[in-house]
Amino acid sequence: MSTTTPNVPNVTPEEPSVTNDSLADRLYTVRYDDAGDSHLGVKLPGICAEKCHSYDCTSVCPADVWREGEDGVPHIAYENCLECGSCRWACPHGNVEWNYPTRGAGVSYKKG
Amino acid sequence: MSDDVRVNGEEPTTGEAESPDYDNAFDAIVVGAGLAGSAAAVTMANEGLDVLVIERGRYPGAKNVFGGVLYTPTLRELVDVTAAPVERYVAEKRFSMLSETDETAVSLRPGEWHDPPHNDSYTVLRGEFDRWFAEQAVEAGAVLVTETTVTGLLRDDSGKRIRGVETDRPDGAITADYVVLAEGGNSLVSEGADLKSVERAENIAVGVKEVLEFPENDTAIPDRFRLSDDAGASYHYFGEGAVGSAVGGGFIYTNEDTISVGLAYRLADARGRQPKPEQTLNAFKSHPAVAPLVRGARTVEYGAKTIPEGGHESVPQLVHDGAVVVGDAAGLVLNNGVHLEGTNMAIESGHLAGEAIAAAAQRGRTDEAALRSYPERLEASFVVKNLERYGWLMERVEADRDLIFEELPHALADAGAEYFRMDREPKEHHAEAARDRVLEAVGGWRGAAKLAYRYREVIR
Numbered sequence: 409m410s411t412t413t414p415n416v417p418n419v420t421p422e423e424p425s426v427t428n429d430s431l432a433d434r435l436y437t438v439r440y441d442d443a444g445d446s447h448l449g450v451k452l453p454g455i456c457a458e459k460c461h462s463y464d465c466t467s468v469c470p471a472d473v474w475r476e477g478e479d480g481v482p483h484i485a486y487e488n489c490l491e492c493g494s495c496r497w498a499c500p501h502g503n504v505e506w507n508y509p510t511r512g513a514g515v516s517y518k519k520g
Numbered sequence: 521m522s523d524d525v526r527v528n529g530e531e532p533t534t535g536e537a538e539s540p541d542y543d544n545a546f547d548a549i550v551v552g553a554g555l556a557g558s559a560a561a562v563t564m565a566n567e568g569l570d571v572l573v574i575e576r577g578r579y580p581g582a583k584n585v586f587g588g589v590l591y592t593p594t595l596r597e598l599v600d601v602t603a604a605p606v607e608r609y610v611a612e613k614r615f616s617m618l619s620e621t622d623e624t625a626v627s628l629r630p631g632e633w634h635d636p637p638h639n640d641s642y643t644v645l646r647g648e649f650d651r652w653f654a655e656q657a658v659e660a661g662a663v664l665v666t667e668t669t670v671t672g673l674l675r676d677d678s679g680k681r682i683r684g685v686e687t688d689r690p691d692g693a694i695t696a697d698y699v700v701l702a703e704g705g706n707s708l709v710s711e712g713a714d715l716k717s718v719e720r721a722e723n724i725a726v727g728v729k730e731v732l733e734f735p736e737n738d739t740a741i742p743d744r745f746r747l748s749d750d751a752g753a754s755y756h757y758f759g760e761g762a763v764g765s766a767v768g769g770g771f772i773y774t775n776e777d778t779i780s781v782g783l784a785y786r787l788a789d790a791r792g793r794q795p796k797p798e799q800t801l802n803a804f805k806s807h808p809a810v811a812p813l814v815r816g817a818r819t820v821e822y823g824a825k826t827i828p829e830g831g832h833e834s835v836p837q838l839v840h841d842g843a844v845v846v847g848d849a850a851g852l853v854l855n856n857g858v859h860l861e862g863t864n865m866a867i868e869s870g871h872l873a874g875e876a877i878a879a880a881a882q883r884g885r886t887d888e889a890a891l892r893s894y895p896e897r898l899e900a901s902f903v904v905k906n907l908e909r910y911g912w913l914m915e916r917v918e919a920d921r922d923l924i925f926e927e928l929p930h931a932l933a934d935a936g937a938e939y940f941r942m943d944r945e946p947k948e949h950h951a952e953a954a955r956d957r958v959l960e961a962v963g964g965w966r967g968a969a970k971l972a973y974r975y976r977e978v979i980r
Contacts, residue, residue: 424811428802434730434822441578468790470728470797470824491583492824493706494797497721497787508576508708510688512667516582519731519778519821520646 431472435488443513446486449505456481459501468498491515546572548698548877549685551670551709553580553654555863556847556870557702561657562598563874569881571662576669581650585825588773588780589754591864592640594871599656605648607775608752609638618761622933623809643752643773673713682842697886698842698877705828705848715845716836721787723830725768728797729782732817744813745774759929761807763800767921770804778820784827829855832907839891844873852903856910865903872897916974931961
């Protein structure tokens with residue numbers, strides 16, 4: 409008997425499939441009120457440009473807010489922000505500037 | 521008194537640019553209308569104090585994300601919960617180890633959990649629940665102001681005593697005898713005022729979560745999770761199939777007509793070349809043991825949060841002259857692998873802090889010593905006792921991470937496959953092969969004994 413076609417009853421093995429939404433679609437599920445300017449920033453751009461090689465802010469962010477920038481300083485898409493705060497602790501240089509959005513702006517969860 | 525404020529024609533809960541004159545109108549200011557903040561507000565209002573609750577979101581809960589289970593022993597002592605917006609009571613706890621392709625699980629469904637008070641464990645959605653809980657504080661007499669961000673603390677001339685808060689409103693300084701810092705784990709105000717230091721990334725977990733619904737399939741949740749009526753399920757997952765090589769885990773909680781699916785793992789493990797949290801969530805949902813539970817679902821909401829998991833050692837000083845720190849801001853979260861608790865600790869800490877403030881107010885004192893009954897009672901309560909009991913665990917798990925999160929899930933699945941192998945060999949051979957597979961992973965009988973000894977405190 410061939411090993412490639414074993415003698416077994418004709419059953420179909422499970423092939424579970426799940427379609428995951430894109431991040432853009434996921435972010436579309438939460439309301440965002442734009443305060444007009446960013447509640448996030450870097451304290452000293454020079455540290456990002458010269459001292460940082462790991463870009464941990466970009467790896468940990470669940471909302472793709474932090475993106476590698478051309479000059480070595482991250483580009484910040486603050487309007488994606490889910491306000492978890494991960495970037496603040498992840499940055500090994502403590503170089504993330506983080507303020508609460510003001511006057512009810514920023515993300516609003518309905519479910520949470 | 522809150523009534524005075526309303527009589528003056530101000531509507532405290534709207535986002536008008538005009539700031540009502542709240543200066544010195546309140547005995548206490550609570551920063552944040554989450555579980556700890558509302559528990560403190562209810563307690564103080566019931567004791568006759570004039571309480572102002574300041575929430576930065578558009579409504580209480582707007583900024584709040586958690587996994588999914590609210591524990592209610594203290595809550596039931598504080599407020600009438602008969603109309604509380606809970607989703608389901610937890611009737612099953614299931615713990616599951618995932619390798620890349622295997623699942624080995626243990627499920628508990630004690631009959632007792634079907635009877636009130638349902639082991640004080642309910643799935644909730646914070647957007648609804650926190651709003652309701654804050655309403656209870658308002659009904660008890662507290663004043664709630666939303667869409668207002670506390671940006672800093674006011675101190676007296678000596679710089680020692682905290683005497684109020686600075687907000688983002690025009691003329692936004694508000695003074696009061698006591699400030700309750702219930703701002704959550706991302707505690708910018710407490711850190712900015714040097715009430716706590718910045719936590720290490722090793723002690724913070726990042727969590728991501730989706731709330732999913734099943735369009736055109738009304739029976740998906742009861743059918744897939746074997747539930748009837750308001751019974752619900754709590755599924756916890758460990759191992760590389762849940763969170764890759766990180767220290768952490770995944771979860772599924774059933775709500776009334778949605779499920780909450782997510783995971784949380786140490787920020788230190790999310791750095792570098794690890795997949796992003798969102799990709800880790802995708803992989804978890806696609807695991808062969810998880811996908812059949814979530815297939816056909818549609819995302820209702822995506823959320824993220826960080827969890828302070830530093831344990832007892834990370835709890836900052838809880839009382840200061842004129843201020844107390846409660847809930848996640850105080851690092852009061854328990855994660856020992858099988859118990860994931862925070863809501864009960866938040867409510868307990870808010871309640872105890874509120875009582876300490878009320879007692880100090882009665883004596884006309886605002887100094888730290890007068891508030892010390894809060895940390896003392898917290899130390900004597902389940903909150904700190906539980907944190908202390910499992911304080912050793914995270915370090916040991918970190919040391920054994922490969923064994924616990926990768927080798928054991930594999931070995932247990934393989935052993936199961938061997939033990940139940942169907943061929944023409946006698947069962948004796950299968951049992952031996954199963955045993956050998958587990959012993960190989962843990963380092964023989966000696967290794968197994970050592971492992972059991974290392975973790976004996978978990979079940980002591």
